Amino acid sequence: MRSESAIIDITGGIRLKVRVQARASHDEVVGVQDGRLRLRLSAPPLAGAANEACRVLLAELCQVAKSQVRLVTGTRAREKIFEIQGDTAALHAKLLAHL
Numbered sequence: 001m002r003s004e005s006a007i008i009d010i011t012g013g014i015r016l017k018v019r020v021q022a023r024a025s026h027d028e029v030v031g032v033q034d035g036r037l038r039l040r041l042s043a044p045p046l047a048g049a050a051n052e053a054c055r056v057l058l059a060e061l062c063q064v065a066k067s068q069v070r071l072v073t074g075t076r077a078r079e080k081i082f083e084i085q086g087d088t089a090a091l092h093a094k095l096l097a098h099l
Contacts, residue, residue, distance in 0.1 A: 005035035007092060013068075013085040014092070016058065020078050022050040027057055029098050036079060037095070051075065058082055062094050 008015040017036045024040035031038055043053035051071055059066045064086050074080030084091055 006032050006037045007095065009088050010083065013083060014088055015072065016082045016084060016095070018054065018058075018074075018080045018082060020050060020054055020080060027053065029057075029061065031099055048075075051080075054080065055082070058084060061098050062086065062091050064091075 006017045008017070019033070019036040019038050021030075021038070021040045022043060022045040024042055026040070026042055028040050029037070030040055039054060039057060041050050041053045041057065043049040055066060055069045055071065059069045062069070062084055064084060068085040070083045070085075072081045072083050
C-alpha cells in the first residue's frame with residue numbers, strides 16, 4: 001500500500017484522492033488501496049451528508065479547520081478528490097500517522 005500515490009502536493013497544501021463507503025457502522029480510515037485513501041463513513045450519501053462527514057473526518061485527521069478542506073471533484077461519486085490547505089510536510093505526516 002503506497003500512500004504517496006493518494007497524496008498530491010500542490011501549492012499551499014495537498015490534493016488527496018479518496019474512496020468513500022457511506023452508511024458504514026462507524027467512521028474510520030481503512031487504508032490506501034488502488035492509489036486512494038479508503039474511508040468508511042456512517043453518514044448516508046444523501047443531500048451531501050457523506051461529503052460533509054468526509055470533509056470533517058479529513059479535517060480532524062489533518063488537524064486543520066474544516067474551512068481548509070475543500071471537495072474538488074466527486075460530489076456524487078464514491079471516488080473524490082479533496083484539497084487540504086496547510087504545510088505540505090505536516091499534512092503528509094499527519095495523514096501517514098493514521099495509516
